[in-house]
Amino acid sequence: MRVIVCSNYDEMSKQAAKLVAGQVNLKPNCVLGLATGSTPIGLYNNLIQMSDAGDVDFSEVTTFNLDEYYPISKDNDQSYDYFMNKHLFSKVKMKNHYIPNGETSDPEKECTDYEKRIESEGGIDLQILGIGQNGHIGFNEPDINLNTVTHLTRLTESTIKANSRFFENINDVPTMALTMGIASILKSRKIILLASGRAKHKVVSELLNGEINTSIPASMLKVHPDVVLICDKEAYTSMYLGVDIGGTHIKFGVIDDENHVLYKDSIRTRKRGKAQIIMSEIGAACKEIIKKYPISGIGIGTPGIIDKKDNRVSAANLPFDNDPIVDYLKEYIDLPIYLDNDANCAALAECKAGVHEDDLLMITLGTGIGGGIILGGKIYSGKRGDAGEIGHMCIQSDGIRCSCGLVGCWEKYASVSALIEQINDAAQKNPDCIMAQIIKEENGAADGETVFKAMEKGCPVANEVFDKYLSYLATGINSVANIFRPETIVLAGGITAQGDILLKPLQKKLAANINVKISRLQNDAGIIGAALLAKLSQ
Ligand SMILES: [Zn+2]
Structure with a gap:
């Protein structure tokens, strides 16, 4: 799997659009596989602009969409039919576009016909995919059996929950879908996988670092010879927040995968008040930083003695008197938090990022x-x-x-x-x-x-x-x-x-x-x- 890391969502969308336009210019009557969801919207906007500017001509192109809810009517504004018309088909003239029919009374026949239709059009030249937080592609949820062609499938609770943001009520989200299977997707000649934003970071790192695994359907793409993952930095890079508590100042720093300091700041240490108050101030500062950086975890260095059993801290220059400061911070931050003595932290920094011994x-x-x-x-x-x-x-x-x-x-x-x-x-x-x-x-x-x-x-x-x-x-x-x-x-x-x-x-x-x-x-x-x-x- 080739990986292209872009600085942000716009760059990612442009990169993907370039590859898609390149494919169409190379083979004007090619077959594209399309995806829905918020991730490819930027890509479609770029394609519309390029088409308007005459840089690419879609008039001979045929498209197949990955999936559709079932059952759902085409004019439902949450149907993928509606989505594709709104974001692409109404703005770019194409030869043909196909989406699994969510109105069908015979979903099994629809699936078989859809698979045959892809084959009769010569197969998909370039397939665009997004990736779900649980690793799904199309509506292929984590499952032991992923050797499937287009089929009717039941959505998982997590996907229903993730998609409920688009519906008025979670009960309105369809519980089934028609989707191309992993086997249909892998038949595509080329595949572009898009991932954007911090919410996708975990699954992207599992995909890149892990083995092929049916619990992450996207990992099946690793057997395909021509896949490119285009993602933004937020989805790709891990960042960690370090908090160094001192008697006069509390320092904050964000480091990236290569241990470079990307950001630092400090606040004065409150001299009076309880440990809870100090930790609430640290919590507020961390929250602001987390809004700006895709933080995967927080480490805290504190002076004093730490009772390793339950992370209780006692420190002479601070109002920490056998206080579980990590528990206090967890009230504000929903990320893994680690704690050690400040001198130990400094030593660890020298080991990994300073003298390297x-x-x-x-x-x-x-x-x-x-x-x-x-x-x-x-x-x-x-x-x-x-x-x-x-x-x-x-x-x-x-x-x-x-x-x-x-x-x-x-x-x-x-x-x-x-x-x-x-x-x-x-x-x-x-x-x-x-x-x-x-x-x-x-x-x-x-x-x-x-x-x-x-x-x-x-x-x-x-x-x-x-x-x-x-x-x-x-x-x-x-x-x-x-x-x-x-x-x-x-x-x-x-x-x-x-x-x-x-x-x-x-x-x-x-x-x-x-x-x-x-x-x-x-x-x-x-x-x-x-x-x-x-x-x-x-
Ligand atoms: Zn002494």
């Missing part, structure tokens, strides 16, 4: 130290779901007390918050040094950059602070590297923007075989990783 350790330096472990291309978070909290490994047995209850935790020494404390301490002890002056000029508030500004101006105190900080950082990295021996350790966080100023002296303090890189994805790692959770889970 299957064994890696991600270390995020910020208020604390976040850790994400990837082993064999997968997040490792342990059975309980809280492994990888490397910020709380002990590097000093009689050290500073940590909020986790232990003493000497790595993040009390090597996080950016720890660095700021070390800067302030040193400045207090050396009030005349350049670094102390810089802090004064900046109204007494040091930040992570202060030490770099002071080093640039040649402050020996700053050099000493930074060297000591790097030793703390290296102690932790050397330890975790010995445990996991990852191919790469990826560092992220604002401080890593210093690049080689940080990396070069750090490397000197590390064991020789440790490969440390700075994250390329940085702030996008969270949204990419969260979206990847959804992508890899499907």
Whole structure:
């Protein structure tokens, strides 16, 4: 099956029209197989325009429609007879057009005659098909026996429901139809299959990725030597939405099949209020994004501890206190939703879209130290779901007390918050040094950059602070590297923007075989990783 992916419905319709016109120009008295439904209307409009412009002449063309409801009268505005007259036959002159007769009192004879008529006209040169959400073509619904010619068939509940939008009342939808069978369709010399819109995405990917299967009648087309699937991006491409919940901002990102970020945005994180309120705001933002992009799944990265059993989250900087945040979000969104720790998501992003290593350790330096472990291309978070909290490994047995209850935790020494404390301490002890002056000029508030500004101006105190900080950082990295021996350790966080100023002296303090890189994805790692959770889970 050849596949042509078009940017949108209009492009798809134009492409299909070109192929149909090409067929008619090649063989002016050809036989076309036509389909109804909303998908081919654009194609018919294009054919009408081309005919009006004199680019193609249909006057010798004979057409056969795939199907018709049964029973139904021709003047019923829901009959396919009515549809074809309205959208094509009243506007383009043709030699002959045939549609199964929904008014017949002998449907079996009508079917046999219809099949014979196709044969007597020489068979169908080019058949146009749409595809139903359940994979039906014509009215050939999923069934064990699909080796059929034109026949009377009962419609499935799902097709009746899908078609009820065209009728006033679902009870008005006919329950039977006359349809060309799969065997009749496969006799066509060429086939164009059209698919448009997000609603068709699932069936198109099943069709392209799956085996031939009677539960997806369209998959039978795979045995035909000349089928072209023309679809728009919405029907073809999978997109995933990643949500990265942080203490100050909640970020949203849409990625495509190739992990490219197509869209991103953020909202401020509400400081007060319950978890339900935060999740309702996230739900509202997601809903807007889903309207614009064909999202197949949503991934969420959150700080804190996740209880894997029922996805309950507790996080210190957020009002999440053993809250089932996925359940809250499901009240607004009807898509699969996946959840993991934010540091794990960032690590997954590096694995699949950043450094591309299957064994890696991600270390995020910020208020604390976040850790994400990837082993064999997968997040490792342990059975309980809280492994990888490397910020709380002990590097000093009689050290500073940590909020986790232990003493000497790595993040009390090597996080950016720890660095700021070390800067302030040193400045207090050396009030005349350049670094102390810089802090004064900046109204007494040091930040992570202060030490770099002071080093640039040649402050020996700053050099000493930074060297000591790097030793703390290296102690932790050397330890975790010995445990996991990852191919790469990826560092992220604002401080890593210093690049080689940080990396070069750090490397000197590390064991020789440790490969440390700075994250390329940085702030996008969270949204990419969260979206990847959804992508890899499907
Ligand atoms: Zn701790």
